[in-house]
Amino acid sequence: MSINYDFITAAPVVPVLVIDDLDTAIPMAEALVAGGLPALEITLRTDCALDAIERIAKAVPNAIVGAGTVCNGDQLRACRDRGAQFIVSPGSSQSIFDAAKETALPLLPGVSSASEMIAAMDAGYEILKFFPAEANGGAKALKAYSGPFPHVKFCPTGGISPNNLKDYLSLPAVIAVGGSWITPKHAIQSRNWDAIRQLAAEAVVLASDIVAAA
Numbered sequence: 001m002s003i004n005y006d007f008i009t010a011a012p013v014v015p016v017l018v019i020d021d022l023d024t025a026i027p028m029a030e031a032l033v034a035g036g037l038p039a040l041e042i043t044l045r046t047d048c049a050l051d052a053i054e055r056i057a058k059a060v061p062n063a064i065v066g067a068g069t070v071c072n073g074d075q076l077r078a079c080r081d082r083g084a085q086f087i088v089s090p091g092s093s094q095s096i097f098d099a100a101k102e103t104a105l106p107l108l109p110g111v112s113s114a115s116e117m118i119a120a121m122d123a124g125y126e127i128l129k130f131f132p133a134e135a136n137g138g139a140k141a142l143k144a145y146s147g148p149f150p151h152v153k154f155c156p157t158g159g160i161s162p163n164n165l166k167d168y169l170s171l172p173a174v175i176a177v178g179g180s181w182i183t184p185k186h187a188i189q190s191r192n193w194d195a196i197r198q199l200a201a202e203a204v205v206l207a208s209d210i211v212a213a214a
């Protein structure tokens with residue numbers, strides 16, 4: 001199975017977006033792209049998430065728009081219909097795997113145990129979202145999983161911030177991390193897009209320094 005992983009190799013950090021107000025979708029996406037983070041995970045946690053995906057897909061050509069919090073095949077197909085270019089799921093299921101194959105959309109399946117990793121590998125996936133990373137043992141756990149699963153790469157998400165970014169990105173098995181620290185609620189509410197652009201740019205510099213030193 002050949003999967004287009006451009007979304008995960010584009011930058012070492014995938015911002016996780018919770019969009020409550022549709023009018024914030026485009027300026028927020030533009031700020032993140034301008035800061036150097038083009039791959040965006042729009043969570044399906046809010047009523048306007050699908051509309052936000054569609055707007056960004058149409059209006060921000062340099063963004064790689066993805067959908068997050070995808071929990072079944074129907075949701076995955078709905079995201080495809082709105083222009084999502086990749087799919088992230090907090091966990092995995094046969095319905096998600098089947099819909100990803102049917103739509104040919106790249107999927108980053110969520111896993112949090114060795115059995116789930118084996119099931120995802122059986123379905124053809126070797127880049128997995130380790131979620132929720134910090135609550136599941138963090139970088140220490142990921143290091144341990146790399147023993148039995150040396151070919152698997154991870155995008156850990158959940159509880160990651162500039163304070164512990166190094167723990168993850170310095171592991172060879174970690175290809176990128178996901179996180180919401182780049183889009184803080186207060187910055188969105190005050191429409192402070194420059195602050196978000198700056199947080200993205202800082203994340204890029206920090207991540208590049210970590211990867212270069214590893």
Ligand SMILES: O=C(O)C(=O)C[C@H](O)[C@H](O)COP(=O)(O)O
Nearest residue numbers: 043068069090157158159179180
């Ligand atoms: O909604 C989903 O699909 C998720 O998988 C959850 C998000 O990826 C994490 O909640 C982000 O974690 P924080 O960076 O700690 O906020």
